[in-house]
Amino acid sequence: MRLDHAALRALLPHRYPMLLLDRVEDVEPGESLTGVKAVSGCEPCYRGIAEDQPADRYAYPASLLIESFGQGAAVLWLLSRRSGTAGLPMFTAARDVVLLHPVHPGDVVHHRVRLDQVVDGAAFASGSSWVGERRVAEFDSMMAVVRPVDAVAEPRD
Amino acid sequence: MTAVVPAFAPDRTPAQTYAEAAAPLPAVASVQVAAGPRGGITLRAETTVDPDDLYLTGHFPELTVYPGVFTLETLRQAVSAAVGHCAGRPPELHRLHSARFLAPLLAGDTLTVEASVGPVAQDQSFEVTARCVRGDGVRTATVRAVFRWPTDGDDGR
DSSP, rough: OOOOOHHHHHHHOOOSSOOOOOOEEEEEEETEEEEEEEOOOGGGGGGOOOEEEEEGGOOOOHHHHHHHHHHHHHHHHHHHSSSSSOOOOEEEEEEEEEOOOOOTTEEEEEEEEEEEETTTTEEEEEEEEETTTTTEEEEEEEEEEOOHHHHOOOOOO | OOOHHHHHHOOSSSSHHHHOOOOSSSSOEEEEEOOGGGGEEEEEEEEEEOSSHHHHSSOSSSOOOHHHHHHHHHHHHHHHHHOOOBBBBEEEEEEEEEEEOOSOOTTTOOEEEEEEEEEEOTTSEEEEEEEEETTOOOEEEEEEEEEEEETTTTOOO
């Protein structure tokens, strides 16, 4: 099964410029997924760089690469959940994430995501990110939950 | 919360740090640095969640939630401002041993990051342990990570 960008927008609450997945090439619901993220110099994360910075400063931010992988994991999980469980996917924990090589504008990142476990409403995923034949990141464990909007925004004492 | 008394100034301002590399947002408003144990440093950084920030408008349109990965971005920018460059390169997040995101940060919330940094190993890497607290005193995240200054062998292209 393949998911285009419209299908991802229907599944995820994230919107521009925080929807960091372009399409899903293969998915076995509840099992595994390959998600695609094309990095562009047009993305707003490049708007604040001062002139005349060297090439290495254009490495795609690690924070956004991790989020992009996490959105792939969220899609995989949401596809395997029963419908009617709307809410916000919240990234709650990560263990042993390694950033091996920088990613630059023009690179197309493939996230290979596995859904390892779903326990008490929390999903655990793992996998790796690739640019061509080069592994650029490894994710030993990423954990997420889905929270209703009202629960996230509940008043504080 | 223990107040950090600055022993010396950070290497660069938050504005300089934001402008010298790709970043989704200016994720630090202020950084203070003090001497730490074993030749390392401690830092204290603050930011406020701005619902008008471009990336945050997409996370999420119905409710602004500071993403967990932006807490990592705040930590990266704070570390970079505190330690400065080595051989002309800012430090990069290399390994996330663990990250736990415990409570949400919403529009207008302040985030304070207190971190122990270093000492620096022979491969130009250093450990960072951070505790993140919301304005109301609630702990929002704990992070254990390795940052490193890239060397000439690392591909900045």
